[in-house]
Amino acid sequence: MRQIQHVVKAIIRPGESNTSENFKLPIGFTTGVAVYTNGVEKTANVMTTIEMKDDNSIAIVPAVHIDNWRQMSAGEYEKSFKPLNFDTGNKDYSLIFALEEPLSGVVPLKFHVVFLYNNTIKKV
Structure with a gap:
């Protein structure tokens, strides 16, 4: 098994309150x-949530506060x-x-959502 990363990027522009990104893992x-951001949500003083759904509109992760998606301090990267x-x-x-x-102000809120996954790679 080999660990691979997949990144999904999104932007909420000033005056907007939401956005969505469709992607295939x-x-x-x-x-x-x-999730990683440019930090705008910290000064916006509004609740920021992220939700993940599959192609049947079933929530894999229900709408939860962005901090629930943040990388935590742990001994190993994946953990x-x-x-x-x-x-x-x-x-x-x-x-x-x-x-x-x-979103108020002039700076957009930018997101990078990093997925870790394993895939069997066959050597040729």
Whole structure:
């Protein structure tokens, strides 16, 4: 098994309160996820949530505060990620990013969501 990363990027622009990104995870077994931002949510003083759904609109992770998605301090890199543990199954997924009110100011809120997954790689 080889550990691989897949990144999904998103932006909430000033005046907007949400955005979503549709994506396909490469075939494999997803072990964890972590979110990184440009920090705008810390000064916006509004609740920021992220939700993940599969292609049947079933919530894999219900809408929860962004801190629930953040990488934690842990001894090992993979263990510091939010655990997911599911087979990607070649499905489409969506991430829904939301603020409780429109983003003020002039700087957009940028997200990088990093998925860790394992995939069997055959050597040629």
